[in-house]
Amino acid sequence: MTAPAHPNRPRRSDATRAAILRAARERFAADGYERATIRAIAADARIDPSMVMRYYGSKEGLFAAAAEFDLRLPDLTAVPPGQFGEVLIRHFLARWEGDETLAALLRAASTNPGAAERMRGLFADQLVAAVSTFGTDPATTARRAGLVASQVLGLAFTRYIVRLPPMVDVDPEELVSWVAPTLQRYLTGLPEN
Amino acid sequence: MTAPAHPNRPRRSDATRAAILRAARERFAADGYERATIRAIAADARIDPSMVMRYYGSKEGLFAAAAEFDLRLPDLTAVPPGQFGEVLIRHFLARWEGDETLAALLRAASTNPGAAERMRGLFADQLVAAVSTFGTDPATTARRAGLVASQVLGLAFTRYIVRLPPMVDVDPEELVSWVAPTLQRYLTGLPEN
DNA sequence: GTCTATAATTCGATAGAC
DNA sequence: GTCTATCGAATTATAGAC
Numbered sequence: 001m002t003a004p005a006h007p008n009r010p011r012r013s014d015a016t017r018a019a020i021l022r023a024a025r026e027r028f029a030a031d032g033y034e035r036a037t038i039r040a041i042a043a044d045a046r047i048d049p050s051m052v053m054r055y056y057g058s059k060e061g062l063f064a065a066a067a068e069f070d071l072r073l074p075d076l077t078a079v080p081p082g083q084f085g086e087v088l089i090r091h092f093l094a095r096w097e098g099d100e101t102l103a104a105l106l107r108a109a110s111t112n113p114g115a116a117e118r119m120r121g122l123f124a125d126q127l128v129a130a131v132s133t134f135g136t137d138p139a140t141t142a143r144r145a146g147l148v149a150s151q152v153l154g155l156a157f158t159r160y161i162v163r164l165p166p167m168v169d170v171d172p173e174e175l176v177s178w179v180a181p182t183l184q185r186y187l188t189g190l191p192e193n
Numbered sequence: 194m195t196a197p198a199h200p201n202r203p204r205r206s207d208a209t210r211a212a213i214l215r216a217a218r219e220r221f222a223a224d225g226y227e228r229a230t231i232r233a234i235a236a237d238a239r240i241d242p243s244m245v246m247r248y249y250g251s252k253e254g255l256f257a258a259a260a261e262f263d264l265r266l267p268d269l270t271a272v273p274p275g276q277f278g279e280v281l282i283r284h285f286l287a288r289w290e291g292d293e294t295l296a297a298l299l300r301a302a303s304t305n306p307g308a309a310e311r312m313r314g315l316f317a318d319q320l321v322a323a324v325s326t327f328g329t330d331p332a333t334t335a336r337r338a339g340l341v342a343s344q345v346l347g348l349a350f351t352r353y354i355v356r357l358p359p360m361v362d363v364d365p366e367e368l369v370s371w372v373a374p375t376l377q378r379y380l381t382g383l384p385e386n
Numbered sequence: 387g388t389c390t391a392t393a394a395t396t397c398g399a400t401a402g403a404c
Numbered sequence: 405g406t407c408t409a410t411c412g413a414a415t416t417a418t419a420g421a422c
Contacts, residue, residue, distance in 0.1 A: 032304030110303030111225030154347015166339035
């Protein structure tokens with residue numbers, strides 16, 4: 001390990017790398033994995049396509065870097081048990097609207113095996129983990145988290161990907177009032193009622 | 194309009210056309226629109242790739258033919274109002290499992306604008322229509338149908354596309370018992386409870 | 387009706403000059 | 405660190421022989 005001459009000096013390449021990542025997220029979110037080309041991403045970032053390869057090695061490597069994502073799920077042990085559903089759906093809506101990385105991951109996961117694997121990992125590592133924090137029967141934890149994922153991802157799919165008009169137009173607050181009870185039941189309720 | 198010499202004689206090409214459609218649905222369902230190539234589809238159908246072009250004109254034309262789909266939604270006016278949710282989720286699960294056309298449409302809709310447009314049409318023409326048959330306030334019909342679509346498509350996405358383990362392993366009957374109340378509330382209930 | 391041959395693009399990736 | 409040039413492979417689509 002040889003220390004660099006100027007340890008914390010920001011390199012010129014950092015700005016380029018960041019520009020590439022930003023453009024990559026946009027393209028992957030808008031077009032999916034296959035249709036988003038390195039050439040188009042480079043053009044958006046105003047750099048040469050070969051720079052993308054130099055910094056990220058391959059298209060897969062670029063996607064892996066661009067799809068790095070933390071759901072930043074709230075600590076549910078600090079939330080009143082009756083408000084799990086509402087807190088979660090509010091959090092997800094804000095997270096989806098504010099960061100297109102999730103849309104990129106969702107679109108790519110439909111057709112790219114690597115992206116699907118990444119989404120499974122994100123689900124297992126972050127959502128299942130969050131659901132485990134409060135005292136759920138461990139035998140049902142994964143299933144409850146899966147049901148939550150089905151409603152949350154279906155909401156994202158219809159609102160941001162396929163863009164069904166009623167789901168695009170609906171007021172976020174009304175969305176919360178419809179979906180919060182669903183998530184609440186998936187997390188703390190029993191089936192059949 | 195000149196009548197053919199043998200009006201109802203099955204042509205040899207009909208079998209070829211059917212084989213192409215079957216292979217196309219499989220490939221589109223498994224790989225999505227971009228990764229499913231005409232060459233691979235033709236190989237599956239044991240015919241020459243140029244036949245696909247001859248019969249369907251283009252890749253888009255082939256997809257349009259392969260993604261033709263009727264949800265065959267049941268007549269809800271013949272169902273007790275308290276069982277809308279259960280009837281619907283049972284119907285959807287059976288439909289998804291029995292016909293891969295829906296998976297093909299769902300995967301393709303993530304990345305292909307034409308497929309997304311087709312899915313919006315299927316939603317508007319079939320699901321919204323079915324929800325309109327019973328006496329729902331017309332002002333909320335489209336929104337209720339959209340919410341149902343969000344849960345049903347999210348279920349399909351997590352179970353058949355991304356294949357989250359808990360959603361793949363869960364027993365269909367248990368899935369019904371969890372999701373039926375959700376759809377019931379989206380169709381006939383009020384938000385917030 | 388079926389196939390061969392190929393045109394016309396486009397893409398990811400590499401080599402190397404500066 | 406950035407760019408030019410290009411390779412090799414794969415794709416949709418077309419033209420035309422049989």
